[in-house]
Amino acid sequence: MTGRASYDGVVLAAPVTIPYVRYSIRGAHWFLSRALAGSLKRAGLKKEQIDGLCVSSFTLAPDSAVGLTQHLGLTVRWLDHIPMGGAAGVVAVRRAARAVQCGDADIVACIAGDTNQVDSFRLMNANFSQFARDAVYPLGSGGPNASFAFLTDYYMRTFGARREDFGKLCVAQRDNALKFPYALFKKKLTLDEYMDARPISDPIHLFDCVMPCAGAEGFLVMKRERAEDLGLPYASILGAIERHNAFPADPVQFRGGWAMDCGDLYAQAGIAPADVDFIETYDDYPVINVMQIEDLGFCKKGEGPDFVRRHSFTVDGTFPFNTSGGQLSVGQAGAAGGSLGMVEAIRQLTRENLAGAVPDAEIGLVSGFGMINYDRGLCTGAVILKAGRA
């Protein structure tokens, strides 16, 4: 038993994606305001009806969620700012759900987004964290490409993964993205193109990398009765986990905090991995996809490459995976990347699809991963959602 209270009675609704663009001259506040306005419009609510706000953004500085309340004219009684990048979507759901469940807020708007200007990406990496700024970036300024190259090199040698395995996931995600109108990549990707792409930071090649861009994601968290009153389709939360700085003694990251908490996740949800109809992982590089598949119990550690060889990963195939194309094909809109999978999963479960629909999707798993503070990603989390309609 987990010993943790369930998330019964709390639901997610009104998913919205603000179309991604490669570069924007607008500020982060614009993208976040569009996500908030989009979710409110979808739910038929006025902003005065929101009493909780949860924000995630890298480029909002010098503001935080606090500044955003005045910027957007919101008076809330519950406010959170989550600096956890790719894990922020899962963490937002956990925190907002408890706030709603306990009555600290009635409706929480969860928004995540960033702008991307021509030099934003370098500036963010140059000052990402104290350890990165002091002990990694000044050695080669490779950014996340170099950090994930270390993980990928180690994983390939240790577990026998081949570039073709990672390529298969990238190609499948691109197939999914071709059905998602907001994906920045609109051309089919072949395995040959993947294999022939130019090297970026060995063994990482071009199509292993996400493209930084601007965009935003948003959704609302409220009690089920409220969603039903509003006539909103919703997804309910079966279980959720979160872990930071797991396995610090591992010399190179080959597993994440999911492996610590996976049993707790399924126990709380009362399901088994085989019951999951689709999964959305945090996919800034394919190696971390494979780690999530392993650590979330779909196969054993080290069996990821073989698992990849046995499945198709497309929306209509076996093991539907990153059904809107993921960040690898949609783009990485900063902190919005941590909510891309969450918003897509809500759309799949509420039948509000923009991308291809997973047939009869009832249960989806969303996983988050974030913050390469020094040599590894520190934040992990996952949530299992179930379809529910008013």
Next chain:
Amino acid sequence: MTEPIKRPKRKNPVLRTRLPTLPPGTRARVTLGLTEAAARGIFALQVCRDCGTVQYPPREACHNCLSDRLVWTPQDGRGELISETRIRHALELYFRERTPWRLGVVKLDVGPIVVVQVHGDIPPAPTRVRVQACLDKSDQAALFALPEKDTPHMAEDRQLREMTCDPKFRKVLVTDGKTQIGQAVVRALAEAGADLIWVGYAEPWKKFAGFDELEKIPQVTLVPLDLTDARSVKELSGEIGAKVDILINTAELHRAYGIGARYGTDVAKAEMEINYFGLLRLAQEFGPVMRSRGADGLNSAVAWVNLLSIFALSNYPQQGTFSASKAAAQSLAQCLRAEMRASGVRVINVYPGPVDDEWNQLILPPKLAPSALANAIVKALKDGVEDVYPGDVAQDWLARWRDNPKALERELAG
């Protein structure tokens, strides 16, 4: 294996000189403990006094027991390279101009995981390596993995050469060839493969002891240079300034008096005129042109060496005014270092103990042989360190000074 570098061709003066760029130089203050040791050629890590944990990256508290009693302690750097990459796409200009760039992850035998630059002679991971802390072009510590055992021409590795100031194939100005020290430095540079050595002498109308031997060294060109004469410095800079890759200021005036033993200021002024104002004149004439050549190909401008004295740290009353002039020079050298930093040209300060020459006649041994001092200067260039304290006496006084400067002041007073 490292391909030995070849003697660079003559520079085409019509082509644009690439301007210097630097690796990012910002660090948390606590991380500068690494730089403080690296400036002396030492790889040190924080060790917890309470639980013994060795940790990296530097922190404000022990990640094992939360103690804040952390002591920077020298390390041997042995460990295993467990993962690696070659960066082919970098975000900063400095690295963009130098890709591919090899980086790796090393698990040190003492525990920590360190991200390091990787020498080209190291076989693919996993493999044993030695990690050391180098100073990069921003004068900040950068960890660098070397092969477990030395390999041929390893100093000429493309990435390692960015950290060092090796005189091989470089053009060097030694400002005073008249002294034993100056002549020893010239010989050591010739042995280290310097391409051309200009040797200054203040009175070109007369020969000095050792003149003929200097002239026989094929790389040597004797040039008139009087540091007390602004015009002399300017003329030489106009002639060769744009070609000097390494400047070694060996000129000094050394007299052995305190305040009471030599009434008046004439001798003290003469010491300042060379030891302090001479450096200032040199820096004003040669500094700007060397700054502009900090990334000028394989034999860029790379280092400026100041011959100071261990007496610069704390006054030795028997040589009181000399000590004061060297302290003034040290202070100016810090200014020079700050001004040169944006160019990647390293300012190396050399703090020898008493050298075995006539003005140190009354100082008891051990005294430093001029050749030992010269070898220490060339080694400092090859290692790329910032401060060097050659000889047993300098090391002893440095240790005393770091431990308790007030005690050293009393000890030097005798």
